[in-house]
Amino acid sequence: xxxxxxxxxxxxxxxxxxxxxxxxxxxxxxxxxxxxxxxxxxxxxxxxxxxxxxxxxxxxxxxxxxxxxxxxxxxxxxxxxxxxxxxxxxxxxxxxxxxxxxxxxxxxxxxxxxxxxxxxxxxxxxxxxxxxxxxxxxxxxxxxxxxxxxxxxxxxxxxxxxxxxxxxxxxxxxxxxxxxxxxxxxxxxxxxxxxxxxxxxxxxxxxxxxxxxxxxxxxxxxxxxxxxxxxxxxxxxxxxxxxxxxxxxxxxxxxxxxxxxxxxxxxxxxxxxxxxxxxxxxxxxxxxxxxxxxxxxxxxxxxxxxxxxxxxxxxxxxxxxxxxxxxxxxxxxxxxxxxxxxxxxxxxxxxxxxxxxxxxxxxxxxxxxxxxxxxxxxxxxxxxxxxxxxxxxxxxxxxxxxxxxxxxxx
Amino acid sequence: xxxxxxxxxxxxxxxxxxxxxxxxxxxxxxxxxxxxxxxxxxxxxxxxxxxxxxxxxxxxxxxxxxxxxxxxxxxxxxxxxxxxxxxxxxxxxxxxxxxxxxxxxxxxxxxxxxxxxxxxxxxxxxxxxxxxxxxxxxxxxxxxxxxxxxxxxxxxxxxxxxxxxxxxxxxxxxxxxxxxxxxxxxxxxxxxxxxxxxxxxxxxxxxxxxxxxxxxxxxxxxxxxxxxxxxxxxxxxxxxxxxxxxxxxxxxxxxxxxxxxxxxxxxxxxxxxxxxxxxxxxxxxxxxxxxxxxxxxxxxxxxxxxxxxxxxxxxxxxxxxxxxxxxxxxxxxxxxxxxxxxxxxxxxxxxxxxxxxxxxxxxxxxxxxxxxxxxxxxxxxxxxxxxxxxxxxxxxxxxxxxxxxxxxxxxxxxxxxxxxxxxxxxxxxxxxxxxxxxxxxxxxxxxxxxxxxxxxxxxxxxxxxxxxxxxxxxxxxxxxxxxxxxxxxxxxxxxxxxxxxxxxxxxxxxxxxxxxxxxxxxxxxxxxxxxxxxxxxxxxxxxxx
Numbered sequence: 001x002x003x004x005x006x007x008x009x010x011x012x013x014x015x016x017x018x019x020x021x022x023x024x025x026x027x028x029x030x031x032x033x034x035x036x037x038x039x040x041x042x043x044x045x046x047x048x049x050x051x052x053x054x055x056x057x058x059x060x061x062x063x064x065x066x067x068x069x070x071x072x073x074x075x076x077x078x079x080x081x082x083x084x085x086x087x088x089x090x091x092x093x094x095x096x097x098x099x100x101x102x103x104x105x106x107x108x109x110x111x112x113x114x115x116x117x118x119x120x121x122x123x124x125x126x127x128x129x130x131x132x133x134x135x136x137x138x139x140x141x142x143x144x145x146x147x148x149x150x151x152x153x154x155x156x157x158x159x160x161x162x163x164x165x166x167x168x169x170x171x172x173x174x175x176x177x178x179x180x181x182x183x184x185x186x187x188x189x190x191x192x193x194x195x196x197x198x199x200x201x202x203x204x205x206x207x208x209x210x211x212x213x214x215x216x217x218x219x220x221x222x223x224x225x226x227x228x229x230x231x232x233x234x235x236x237x238x239x240x241x242x243x244x245x246x247x248x249x250x251x252x253x254x255x256x257x258x259x260x261x262x263x264x265x266x267x268x269x270x271x272x273x274x275x276x277x278x279x280x281x282x283x284x285x286x287x288x289x290x291x292x293x294x295x296x297x298x299x300x301x302x303x304x305x306x307x308x309x310x311x312x313x314x315x316x317x318x319x320x321x322x323x324x325x326x327x328x329x330x331x332x333x334x335x336x337x338x339x340x341x342x343x344x345x346x347x348x349x350x351x352x353x354x355x356x357x358x359x360x361x362x363x364x365x366x367x368x369x370x371x372x373x374x375x376x377x378x379x380x381x382x383x384x385x386x387x388x389x390x391x392x393x394x395x396x397x398x399x400x401x402x403x404x405x406x407x408x409x410x
Numbered sequence: 411x412x413x414x415x416x417x418x419x420x421x422x423x424x425x426x427x428x429x430x431x432x433x434x435x436x437x438x439x440x441x442x443x444x445x446x447x448x449x450x451x452x453x454x455x456x457x458x459x460x461x462x463x464x465x466x467x468x469x470x471x472x473x474x475x476x477x478x479x480x481x482x483x484x485x486x487x488x489x490x491x492x493x494x495x496x497x498x499x500x501x502x503x504x505x506x507x508x509x510x511x512x513x514x515x516x517x518x519x520x521x522x523x524x525x526x527x528x529x530x531x532x533x534x535x536x537x538x539x540x541x542x543x544x545x546x547x548x549x550x551x552x553x554x555x556x557x558x559x560x561x562x563x564x565x566x567x568x569x570x571x572x573x574x575x576x577x578x579x580x581x582x583x584x585x586x587x588x589x590x591x592x593x594x595x596x597x598x599x600x601x602x603x604x605x606x607x608x609x610x611x612x613x614x615x616x617x618x619x620x621x622x623x624x625x626x627x628x629x630x631x632x633x634x635x636x637x638x639x640x641x642x643x644x645x646x647x648x649x650x651x652x653x654x655x656x657x658x659x660x661x662x663x664x665x666x667x668x669x670x671x672x673x674x675x676x677x678x679x680x681x682x683x684x685x686x687x688x689x690x691x692x693x694x695x696x697x698x699x700x701x702x703x704x705x706x707x708x709x710x711x712x713x714x715x716x717x718x719x720x721x722x723x724x725x726x727x728x729x730x731x732x733x734x735x736x737x738x739x740x741x742x743x744x745x746x747x748x749x750x751x752x753x754x755x756x757x758x759x760x761x762x763x764x765x766x767x768x769x770x771x772x773x774x775x776x777x778x779x780x781x782x783x784x785x786x787x788x789x790x791x792x793x794x795x796x797x798x799x800x801x802x803x804x805x806x807x808x809x810x811x812x813x814x815x816x817x818x819x820x821x822x823x824x825x826x827x828x829x830x831x832x833x834x835x836x837x838x839x840x841x842x843x844x845x846x847x848x849x850x851x852x853x854x855x856x857x858x859x860x861x862x863x864x865x866x867x868x869x870x871x872x873x874x875x876x877x878x879x880x881x882x883x884x885x886x887x888x889x890x891x892x893x894x895x896x897x898x899x900x901x902x903x904x905x906x907x908x909x910x911x912x913x914x915x916x917x918x919x920x921x922x923x924x925x926x927x928x929x930x931x932x933x934x935x936x937x938x939x940x941x942x943x944x945x946x947x948x949x950x951x952x953x954x955x
Binding site: 045046068119120121122123124162165166167172178179180181182185186187188189190193195196199200202203204205206207210211212213215216218219222223272273275277278327328329331333334366 | 632633649653662674840850852853857858911913915917921924948950954
């Protein structure tokens with residue numbers, strides 16, 4: 001058993017050499033009941049190229065179709081090469097901060113994951129993934145909102161929080177999810193004068209329960225609770241350093257909410273900039289820079305939470321993947337399946353899940369894209385069921401799993 | 411008979427609460443009997459709320475004098491409205507008029523050597539700032555455009571045109587932060603959006619399709635026939651090929667709509683048709699050019715229509731013609747306009763009428779708008795106050811409601827306020843632009859930001875933005891707080907304030923910080939009108955239009 005101190009000391013890159021697992025992995029076993037569990041969803045908007053994020057270097061079809069943007073196979077001792085995961089897949093070199101989590105079996109990958117719907121529209125595909133109903137546009141609420149809605153009611157306004165300028169589709173629904181850009185600025189700022197806050201509060205307290213009034217009421221509950229919890233003052237722990245990018249800021253604040261014990265169950269953050277039609281790059285370049293920020297933010301989050309990570313699962317997602325072959329502009333166009341990451345307590349990590357469909361031309365979806373072998377709903381349902389203890393049926397209406405469970409979570 | 415009574419009751423409730431009947435539980439009853447028409451001053455307030463960035467003090471009286479339909483007519487012909495005061499306010503924003511080539515010269519891209527020196531520590535940040543000052547950086551172009559947008563929204567007399575420029579920019583969105591769009595974005599609005607915002611829709615499609623900002627943003631400038639070898643430049647000798655990005659969004663977002671009946675095959679064919687539509691010397695000139703060498707000369711089949719081989723540049727023009735004449739486009743554009751001016755979920759009958767106007771007038775925008783503004787759906791009590799203001803609409807309407815003015819500097823501050831509430835101007839990264847549906851904009855953090863803006867604005871904390879709050883309550887006796895409140899509510903939200911809001915604000919009058927008592931404590935001496943105004947601006951009613 002490692003102590004907290006050695007874990008802290010071994011933080012960051014030093015952890016690569018560490019053979020043992022961080023303590024949160026051991027603690028998971030006896031935290032069986034779902035109370036206190038937090039699910040963090042990270043949406044990579046714009047369709048991340050799963051073949052670059054977790055590259056199938058063992059597939060003979062890979063190298064030929066991406067002459068300028070393909071990653072070199074992993075090589076020993078070469079710092080800028082992809083990092084081998086299991087002899088077949090490798091992690092993009094810019095995601096190196098995630099390698100210790102992989103080695104400690106806290107991080108798993110699901111590859112060739114995606115939607116049964118074949119749209120290549122970002123906006124429709126994002127909607128389908130967030131409502132949990134592919135092909136069905138009329139769904140009013142999001143799957144994460146339904147997940148929270150099926151759990152026992154709790155008297156906290158912080159059950160579901162999105163960090164960002166707008167409430168994402170996944171959290172819309174009658175659960176009073178909160179979205180905010182910044183914990184520090186989440187208050188009526190009127191200096192010493194308390195009449196303004198009280199005045200606004202009463203304005204939204206009265207009247208019909210419509211969207212504005214309802215949101216207003218939840219807002220003031222949240223303001224009060226956040227102030228008394230002092231969440232905004234909690235500093236990153238364990239030497240965690242978040243990258244100064246929106247995803248880093250979002251995860252830093254989600255960690256503050258976890259540590260402040262405000263009753264968080266579901267958190268949501270997103271990251272833009274994955275729509276790499278042009279000049280995507282390989283080991284270096286545009287996409288590598290996105291991966292650098294993405295990996296650093298996730299790694300900092302795990303490090304910051306330390307032991308508390310045993311109650312947290314981070315699930316990453318993207319609306320679809322990208323074309324297998326590079327296009328005429330050293331980029332990739334809209335495709336089908338991609339890779340998703342699952343990180344945290346209870347995750348049976350260190351493994352790439354899902355059946356690999358192959359990259360030979362006849363194996364591709366519509367002759368151009370990575371085929372979907374794992375319906376995203378199978379993954380999301382398993383995470384929600386096993387981590388949050390909610391039934392899958394109301395989350396993904398109409399979904400009948402056709403495959404055995406992934407067993408990605410204990 | 412019974413249904414009418416129910417409908418009447420539901421409606422009365424809706425009005426009292428200042429909310430749309432569509433969110434009220436009795437909404438289905440309304441469908442049985444048509445909602446009454448909004449009339450009189452209420453109608454004028456409605457028209458001002460929808461066709462402008464919100465009424466200013468005195469607007470109601472001005473429209474009443476002129477007559478509603480005459481006023482709408484005038485707004486539909488913006489070229490007849492003198493707007494020289496706005497133009498003068500914008501004079502100092504020099505990049506607004508700058509051709510792309512000049513912008514590229516005036517705002518050189520950062521020297522990679524300079525950046526390397528800073529990164530290695532050879533040069534301090536201070537030195538870097540001196541060598542490459544902020545006002546010489548290309549970000550200046552978007553900043554000035556943001557400021558101009560705020561100034562125009564607040565002060566322009568051509569309000570409907572400004573609303574339409576905003577709508578079409580979002581419809582044909584480009585992201586000011588993507589690559590060379592930094593230099594092109596101002597020219598894009600000036601050359602491709604503004605001149606056609608009150609013109610014909612197909613002209614907007616054509617103008618945006620040719621503009622370097624769109625060609626860059628959706629990557630078409632790089633799209634070429636599959637076997638094309640780049641003849642010159644840094645990519646010389648390399649094989650280029652097809653890029654589908656523009657082709658897909660042209661159909662999904664600009665014309666047909668995602669359910670408009672096109673297939674992946676159509677996307678590829680449209681992409682082939684637009685090969686060769688590119689940018690001439692993007693970093694020094696930034697002009698549209700057709701390069702025959704990049705063009706795929708073969709035959710294309712788009713939505714079942716044959717475009718014969720050898721069409722060259724005309725292939726793209728043919729595609730635009732096919733798309734803009736398609737009934738799905740008529741319906742998609744009609745829906746968008748009806749959503750902006752009537753309700754988030756627009757009445758289908760109205761959408762059909764507007765689509766018919768599109769078809770019969772080849773997409774004439776004022777004609778479609780007129781169809782909306784003359785429709786019973788537009789004046790229905792269901793539509794009154796049914797829309798929630800976008801953050802930028804909220805910011806501009808607050809300044810206008812308080813009789814405010816702004817110069818270019820103030821415009822920049824207002825643009826920052828809009829960003830804080832969730833709508834950073836010209837910064838929508840995805841090609842959908844910003845949404846025009848209330849649910850997207852109402853959330854906890856954004857509501858607080860709206861309240862904070864209201865407090866800051868009313869107390870004069872936005873430099874270069876001046877508001878005239880005392881004038882709003884002129885004539886009301888300062889020692890009669892109830893009269894002051896009444897005057898203020900009428901000025902800012904007309905008759906939209908619900909009884910609850912009135913009661914809450916009336917109770918606020920009892921707060922010592924709001925109503926200062928006279929020294930002998932015999933009665934109120936003064937009312938803090940600014941704070942009351944802030945509360946009204948931050949109230950639920952003022953978030954609606």
